[in-house]
Structure formats: structure tokens, C-alpha cells
Amino acid sequence: MTWYKIKALRGKVSSLSMTEPVRGTLDAVLKQDSDNSPTCVYNEVAALRLAQRAGVPLAMGVPSVGDGGVYFASLTVGGLSINLPDVSRQKMEGVAKRYPNEAAGIFVFDVWILNDDREHNLKANLTGSPLHLVAAIDHEQTLLGRYEDMLQSLEALEGMEAPRNHPLGGHVQSHLVDRWIALIQAMSDDSIDDALVLRYSVGGVHERSQSRLARAMKQRRDQLSDLVAQALG
Amino acid sequence: MKVQITELCLTVADDLAPFAVLVEHEHECAWAMASDLHPSDKGWLGHVLEEAERRPEEWWVLEAWRDWLKDVAGGAPGDRREAFRRLGRSTPGCIVRRPRTAATRLPAGAVASRWRRDRLFDRAEVIAAEIAARLAEGGKAFWNATLTIGDHEVLTGDWVVEVLPASGFPRAAPPAPGANPGFLAPDATVAAQGLALVHVVKAHQVAETREAWSATQRRLGPTYPYAVAVVRGWHGAEVMDGGCLIGERFAAPVSLGVAAVRSKWYGP
Numbered sequence: 001m002t003w004y005k006i007k008a009l010r011g012k013v014s015s016l017s018m019t020e021p022v023r024g025t026l027d028a029v030l031k032q033d034s035d036n037s038p039t040c041v042y043n044e045v046a047a048l049r050l051a052q053r054a055g056v057p058l059a060m061g062v063p064s065v066g067d068g069g070v071y072f073a074s075l076t077v078g079g080l081s082i083n084l085p086d087v088s089r090q091k092m093e094g095v096a097k098r099y100p101n102e103a104a105g106i107f108v109f110d111v112w113i114l115n116d117d118r119e120h121n122l123k124a125n126l127t128g129s130p131l132h133l134v135a136a137i138d139h140e141q142t143l144l145g146r147y148e149d150m151l152q153s154l155e156a157l158e159g160m161e162a163p164r165n166h167p168l169g170g171h172v173q174s175h176l177v178d179r180w181i182a183l184i185q186a187m188s189d190d191s192i193d194d195a196l197v198l199r200y201s202v203g204g205v206h207e208r209s210q211s212r213l214a215r216a217m218k219q220r221r222d223q224l225s226d227l228v229a230q231a232l233g
Numbered sequence: 234m235k236v237q238i239t240e241l242c243l244t245v246a247d248d249l250a251p252f253a254v255l256v257e258h259e260h261e262c263a264w265a266m267a268s269d270l271h272p273s274d275k276g277w278l279g280h281v282l283e284e285a286e287r288r289p290e291e292w293w294v295l296e297a298w299r300d301w302l303k304d305v306a307g308g309a310p311g312d313r314r315e316a317f318r319r320l321g322r323s324t325p326g327c328i329v330r331r332p333r334t335a336a337t338r339l340p341a342g343a344v345a346s347r348w349r350r351d352r353l354f355d356r357a358e359v360i361a362a363e364i365a366a367r368l369a370e371g372g373k374a375f376w377n378a379t380l381t382i383g384d385h386e387v388l389t390g391d392w393v394v395e396v397l398p399a400s401g402f403p404r405a406a407p408p409a410p411g412a413n414p415g416f417l418a419p420d421a422t423v424a425a426q427g428l429a430l431v432h433v434v435k436a437h438q439v440a441e442t443r444e445a446w447s448a449t450q451r452r453l454g455p456t457y458p459y460a461v462a463v464v465r466g467w468h469g470a471e472v473m474d475g476g477c478l479i480g481e482r483f484a485a486p487v488s489l490g491v492a493a494v495r496s497k498w499y500g501p
Contacts, residue, residue, distance in 0.1 A: 027326075029325060076325050076326075081282075081287040081288040082243065082282070082291055083324045083325060084294055084297050085298050085301035085320065085324060086301070086320060086323055086324070088301060088304040088316070090307075091304065121323070126300070127293050127294070127297050129294075129296075138319075
């Protein structure tokens with residue numbers, strides 16, 4: 001688990017409340033569908049919902065609505081007054097050493113959701129500070145966003161395509177990888193359906209596409225060992 | 234030649250506080266941060282974190298930024314652009330300023346290093362450092378100069394110059410701006426590279442200061458690089474002869490200092 005950054009604290013919700021809750025705002029990055037990423041919001045929501053079921057450390061976020069339409073509000077990780085930079089490819093080995101379990105989880109999860117875009121999309125504390133902080137961010141180019149065309153992405157998922165050059169691939173420990181494969185394979189069909197089939201459209205992603213994605217993800221779950229072997233090969 | 238300068242800034246309300254720079258020239262890329270990242274060296278905090286309204290106890294995050302800069306500088310130009318693009322998207326509070334091009338005769342590393350000095354230290358301190366370094370080049374410890382103090386009051390007297398050790402000696406934080414730091418004993422020297430402290434004493438303290446300086450020099454030996462300029466009087470002082478300085482604690486020189494700045498910071 002990681003902490004999230006509070007941007008501002010406001011007044012108390014109620015002076016009568018026993019728990020004395022306070023109103024506040026959290027720092028977030030708002031992401032929206034665009035021509036370059038037409039399934040961005042759905043992908044972010046879907047990836048997070050899948051990850052939460054398996055316990056993979058993705059940065060938290062919430063679907064949001066504003067004047068500009070639908071957004072995914074990705075919360076800024078760390079609770080720090082200066083945000084951490086993204087983890088570069090060169091530092092991925094350090095992530096796998098300091099956070100071996102989380103690194104293995106992120107790697108296996110990325111194989112499952114066909115994420116070939118992990119470089120610079122990870123926040124982790126690798127300094128001398130003891131703060132435990134590791135969280136995967138940015139999943140717009142996974143699932144239905146793997147390719148520019150949603151149908152092509154679905155075909156890639158159904159065709160058992162795996163990430164080709166994952167930056168954590170050469171650094172994760174095999175027994176932890178096996179553990180995460182087992183965790184994801186323990187997810188039920190219903191759980192995957194609940195995560196992905198939202199019963200309402202998000203941007204241009206309608207229920208039919210969501211259901212097709214859920215079917216593909218179940219197939220990929222069943223073949224996850226092979227997919228991981230392919231990604232490690 | 235032309236270099237491309239990209240600054241990384243922390244946001245401060247509607248303003249920006251630069252904390253790191255990447256300087257690119259063809260395939261070369263140098264970087265610098267406005268920080269020494271040393272827990273005992275708090276001088277940078279005022280320039281970076283507090284200026285940017287951040288919590289100083291979170292200085293360690295800049296370690297991660299140092300590593301990031303190192304990696305990005307070592308990558309291909311296209312990868313750098315991509316890293317900047319992603320950073321702007323995923324790291325609120327950090328802005329990559331649009332790159333600017335500058336003409337210089339200096340290599341990228343020197344441009345980055347000067348950017349760092351400019352950010353890290355008070356400009357007057359850096360200028361004073363340049364002067365002290367120049368005066369000390371010939372091993373000239375004492376010299377006679379005429380000073381103009383305040384409203385053209387002229388003072389003629391002896392000055393003492395020491396060159397601070399660049400490394401290998403204990404560190405101490407620079408004194409607060411406006412404070413008279415007292416004579417700098419060797420165990421309280423400011424070890425930042427190139428920084429010399431221009432030290433002001435009262436007229437009656439000159440003899441005592443000279444004595445202390447001589448004792449220090451005897452103890453450390455003739456090869457010891459030395460460096461504190463001691464100015465008589467606690468007033469704005471301007472050296473008319475030999476080229477030194479005006480100002481209070483740290484001088485803002487008009488002659489030698491300006492030349493030093495122009496030649497050493499921006500190229501001839």
C-alpha cells in the first residue's frame with residue numbers, strides 16, 4: 001500500500017461528528033480519452049479494478065466527471081511535497097531488488113493485461129529513505145489501448161500476444177512470479193466479469209466490447225504461465 | 234556553439250522554481266541540480282525546497298531526481314524527449330520548461346555547472362568567490378588597497394585573502410545572509426567548491442585576524458590553499474585599486490568581479 005498526496009485541507013465536515021472528519025482535496029492527474037488514446041479512461045478503470053482484485057500495487061484512481069467530460073483521476077502517490085520522478089529502465093533492477101514481491105506482481109499483471117509500456121510508468125522510492133513506496137501508473141496503452149485500434153488490441157489479447165521487452169522481465173524472482181500467476185489464476189470468471197463489464201459505456205467502449213475483453217482476459221488468465229514464459233523468453 | 238538548456242522546475246503557485254538542468258550539445262548531455270544532496274549541507278534548501286514551498290525534511294526525494302537525471306542524460310536524445318513528455322504527465326508539481334538555446338564557447342558540462350552555482354549560491358557570494366580565487370592565484374595573501382566606503386569615504390589599508398579548501402576539510406553551513414560570521418577557523422570552513430567567503434571585520438580586529446590567519450597558515454603548511462578576504466569596516470566598501478569590491482557581507486564587485494563573471498560564467 002502507498003500513501004496519496006493531500007493537496008489542501010479545508011474545514012471540518014461537522015463539529016458534531018465524533019470522528020471529526022475534515023474536508024480535503026487530493027492531488028491527482030486527470031486523464032481523458034483523446035484521438036491518440038480513445039480508450040484511456042476505460043483502460044485505466046479496468047486495469048485498476050483487475051489489479052485490486054489480485055492485490056497488484058497500482059496507483060489508486062477514480063472515474064470522474066467534469067465540464068470536459070469523463071476523466072480518470074489518478075492519485076499522486078507518495079504523499080510527498082515533492083513528487084518522485086518516474087522509474088527509468090536502468091532503475092528497474094533496483095525496484096526488483098528492493099520490492100521483489102511487488103515487482104513480480106506488476107510484471108505478471110503486465111503480461112496478463114498486455115502492457116508493453118512499463119518503462120517510466122512506475123513510481124518507487126529507491127533512495128536511502130526507508131519509505132516503502134512502489135506503485136504502477138498509467139495503463140492507457142494496455143488492454144483495449146494496446147494498439148490504436150480497439151479491435152486490433154482485442155485480437156492481440158485473444159491471440160495470446162505477450163509483452164516483448166518488459167523492463168522488469170530480467171529481474172524478477174521466479175518463485176514470486178509463480179506465486180503471482182497462481183494468485184491471478186485463482187480469480188473467478190465472475191470476478192473478472194465484475195471488474196471489466198461495467199454495464200455502461202465509458203467513452204467509446206460499450207458493453208459488447210467490455211464483455212469480449214472479459215472473455216479474452218479469462219483465456220489469458222488460463223494461459224498465464226505460457227504468456228509469462230513467452231514474455232521472459 | 235549552441236547548447237540546448239532544459240530546466241526542471243517545481244511549481245510555486247503560479248511561479249516556477251528551477252531545481253535541475255540538462256544541457257545538451259550534439260551527443261553530449263550534462264546535468265546539474267541546485268543541491269549537493271548532503272544532509273549536512275542545508276544551504277540549498279532555501280534555494281530549492283523552501284522557495285518552492287515544499288517540506289525541507291523531504292530533501293531525500295531529490296536523490297531520486299539526481300538518479301533520474303543521470304539516467305536521462307545518459308540516454309539517446311529521443312528517449313530524453315519522451316522522458317520529459319511523460320514526466321509532465323505523471324508528476325504534478327514538476328514542470329519541464331520549454332528548452333531554450335544559448336550560444337556559448339563552454340562545453341555542456343561547464344554550462345550546467347555554472348547554472349548550478351547560480352542557483353545554489355547567492356550571486357554576490359559567487360562573485361566574491363571568483364575575486365578571492367583570482368587574487369589568490371599568485372599566492373598573494375596580503376595587499377594594500379584603497380577602499381571607498383559609504384559616501385566616498387576613503388580607506389587605505391591592508392587586506393587579507395585566503396582561499397578556502399575545496400575539499401577534504403570539515404563542512405559547515407554558510408552563515409545566514411547579513412550575519413557577520415566571524416573569522417573562519419579551518420574547522421569551520423565552507424568547503425563548497427569555488428566558494429570563498431569574503432569576511433568583514435572591524436578595523437581594530439585586523440591585527441588579530443592577521444595573527445589568526447598566520448597561525449592557520451603555519452599549521453597547515455605553505456601549500457595549503459587559503460581563502461578568506463577580510464575587509465576592514467562593516468560598511469559598503471569599494472576597492473579602487475587591484476579590483477575588489479563593494480557591498481556588505483558579500484561584496485558585489487564592479488571591476489574584477491564583473492570581468493570574472495563575464496569570462497568564467499558566460500564565456501568571453
